[in-house]
Amino acid sequence: MSQPISEGLAPSHPDSKEKTLGSHNVAVLDTDFDNDNEKNIHHASGSGSANSKDRDLDLLEHAEKIDLSQVDPAVLKRVLWKIDLVLMPVMMFCEFFQFLDKSSISYAKLFGITDATGMVGQQFAWLGSIFYIGYLFWQPFTAFLLVRIPIRMHLTVIVCLWGVILGCMAACKNFASLAALRFLLGMAESAMIPILGTITGMFYTREEQATRVGIWFGSVGPSQIFGGLIAYGMYSLKSNVIEKWQFIFILLGPVTFAFGIYIAIVIPTSPATAWFLSPQERLIALERIRHNKTGTATTKFKMNQVYQAFKDPRIYLAALSVLCASIPNGGISSFGATIIAGFGFDTKETTLVGMSTGASETVAMAVAVILSRKMKMRALPAIICIGVAIVGAAIMVGSHNRNAQMAGYCLVFWWATGQMLFIPLMQSMVSGHTKRSMFYALYQIGYATGNIVGAQIYRVKDGPAYIPAKITILVTISLHAATLGAIALIHKYWNNQNAKKVQHVIEEENIEFKDRTDKEIPSFVYPY
Numbered sequence: 001m002s003q004p005i006s007e008g009l010a011p012s013h014p015d016s017k018e019k020t021l022g023s024h025n026v027a028v029l030d031t032d033f034d035n036d037n038e039k040n041i042h043h044a045s046g047s048g049s050a051n052s053k054d055r056d057l058d059l060l061e062h063a064e065k066i067d068l069s070q071v072d073p074a075v076l077k078r079v080l081w082k083i084d085l086v087l088m089p090v091m092m093f094c095e096f097f098q099f100l101d102k103s104s105i106s107y108a109k110l111f112g113i114t115d116a117t118g119m120v121g122q123q124f125a126w127l128g129s130i131f132y133i134g135y136l137f138w139q140p141f142t143a144f145l146l147v148r149i150p151i152r153m154h155l156t157v158i159v160c161l162w163g164v165i166l167g168c169m170a171a172c173k174n175f176a177s178l179a180a181l182r183f184l185l186g187m188a189e190s191a192m193i194p195i196l197g198t199i200t201g202m203f204y205t206r207e208e209q210a211t212r213v214g215i216w217f218g219s220v221g222p223s224q225i226f227g228g229l230i231a232y233g234m235y236s237l238k239s240n241v242i243e244k245w246q247f248i249f250i251l252l253g254p255v256t257f258a259f260g261i262y263i264a265i266v267i268p269t270s271p272a273t274a275w276f277l278s279p280q281e282r283l284i285a286l287e288r289i290r291h292n293k294t295g296t297a298t299t300k301f302k303m304n305q306v307y308q309a310f311k312d313p314r315i316y317l318a319a320l321s322v323l324c325a326s327i328p329n330g331g332i333s334s335f336g337a338t339i340i341a342g343f344g345f346d347t348k349e350t351t352l353v354g355m356s357t358g359a360s361e362t363v364a365m366a367v368a369v370i371l372s373r374k375m376k377m378r379a380l381p382a383i384i385c386i387g388v389a390i391v392g393a394a395i396m397v398g399s400h401n402r403n404a405q406m407a408g409y410c411l412v413f414w415w416a417t418g419q420m421l422f423i424p425l426m427q428s429m430v431s432g433h434t435k436r437s438m439f440y441a442l443y444q445i446g447y448a449t450g451n452i453v454g455a456q457i458y459r460v461k462d463g464p465a466y467i468p469a470k471i472t473i474l475v476t477i478s479l480h481a482a483t484l485g486a487i488a489l490i491h492k493y494w495n496n497q498n499a500k501k502v503q504h505v506i507e508e509e510n511i512e513f514k515d516r517t518d519k520e521i522p523s524f525v526y527p528y
Contacts, residue, residue, distance in 0.1 A: 071284065082277060082281070083204070090263060093259060094159065095192075095223070097159070098162075101189075101256060102189060104166070105128070105334055106333065107248055110338075110341070111231075111234055111347075112243065112244065122460060126455070127179060127455075128331070128334030129451070133448070134182070134185065134186030134190070135447075135448040136190075136448035138186070139445050139448065142191045143438065146198065146440065147437055151267065152268065156264040158188050158195075163254065165185045166249055167254060169181050169182075170247075193423065193444065194444065196423075197423050201289075201428065202271060202289070203271060203285065205288055206527060207376075210373070210421060211373060212424075213420060213423050214366075217365065217420040218369075218420070221364075221365060221413075224354070224357055225358035225362075230251070231248075232351040232352060234248060271289070303434075305432045305433075305438070313490065317483050317486055318487070319442040321418075321480055322443050322450065323446035323449055323450040324479040325418050326448075327457070327472060328454060330456075331457055331458050334458075335455070337351075337354060338458070338464075344402040359410075361413040365416075365417060371385075378424065380488070382417055383481045386480060389412050389414040390477055392411025394474060396412065396473070397467065418480050422484065425487075425527060426439055429518070429527055431517050431520075432518065491526035492526075495525060
């Protein structure tokens with residue numbers, strides 16, 4: 001039997017001794033760390049045993065544990081810095097391009113895509129919805145592939161595919177061709193959030209996750225600002241070769257594809273295969289996330305975890321929460337420019353004023369991250385920021401002044417902090433790779449369904465004010481805050497139950513890396 005989990009990071013082998021790793025001491029089993037232990041680490045991290053056990057667990061079993069309390073803080077900081085330097089830019093640009101690419105249709109509408117392709121009635125609204133129908137259609141496959149395919153390969157393929165699809169939209173001549181490509185684009189982008197959430201959980205501690213998700217999710221704000229600049233450039237474009245609305249697809253498609261190739265080069269599959277870390281640093285990277293108790297990655301699909309997932313009440317609350325959060329998003333991503341124009345701004349003013357929403361969202365993300373770090377919580381900071389969005393939605397409904405409505409619209413973008421903080425919450429509140437993939441699947445289903453509905457609440461007959469749509473935004477973001485509060489209360493109750501049990505339980509060694517669910521780890525602490 002192993003030691004209690006509270007002692008799990010301490011060296012336990014009677015023959016272990018202190019060796020120097022850089023300028024710090026670590027406990028190692030072998031008498032020569034640089035030879036025997038490093039060879040073991042190389043063997044484990046390079047082995048092809050992913051189908052029988054996690055490479056990360058294999059690595060830990062080939063090398064003695066490191067006591068992080070004995071590691072020089074400068075070395076720990078260096079490992080984190082290396083992880084940030086490689087992963088954060090990639091994840092930031094993934095989110096940046098995803099939002100820019102799927103919302104490009106909004107700018108295209110501003111410059112005549114509806115007339116050029118002969119769209120009538122609600123057809124443009126259906127372009128917004130059909131993206132998420134494709135997104136929803138692919139969710140069962142996303143849940144399966146998230147377990148079966150290495151993260152790097154999965155992310156590379158979907159980004160390259162959506163770059164190709166986006167570029168092809170410039171050649172569309174009618175609604176049918178646009179609808180087909182938007183459906184495929186939704187399929188291609190459907191795995192993005194689960195993949196980024198998984199990467200964050202594999203490389204960062206619970207304390208670090210909210211900040212990192214805030215950084216990469218916060219790229220949506222700069223993406224809106226950049227999109228506004230592109231739209232302003234489109235406004236000034238004079239060409240006899242291409243239409244203004246085609247320019248954004250011709251620009252973004254190839255750039256997104258090139259970024260997908262870059263992902264293939266730099267993203268590792270797990271800490272055990274991180275090319276930018278030395279063998280010793282890989283071991284430190286794994287020990288850093290041991291206390292997350294959420295594991296890293298495996299290619300086994302476990303039916304017992306599927307059963308556990310659907311018995312868990314939080315999976316339904318998570319789906320409802322993201323459903324409510326996504327209804328506003330569905331309309332804004334397709335009708336954002338139209339909403340602003342409806343306040344009384346002309347085309348040029350709309351392209352410029354629209355950038356303020358990105359600035360507002362960027363500020364909101366920063367505030368949410370700061371509150372989360374100060375309060376050491378996720379649900380309450382999210383609820384506070386969503387409260388600001390509720391005020392903004394109320395202003396949009398009740399005011400007839402275009403500047404006041406625009407100010408309210410900017411405040412509405414604070415609602416996005418709820419999803420931003422919920423992603424690391426979900427990553428750390430569920431253990432078991434298959435179980436977590438089920439949570440992500442229902443999260444994505446709720447996300448897609450909400451966005452499908454969201455695009456349809458903007459009816460032609462309600463324009464340009466769209467009062468029913470604005471009331472819907474007010475109601476749904478309020479429900480979003482309520483569901484986050486419910487999950488937090490459940491976690492607090494379960495933590496109290498676990499605290500009474502854990503002192504009488506001895507856990508097996510390395511249970512944190514053995515793909516066990518949160519209900520199978522007695523010492524699991526639920527975040528809120």
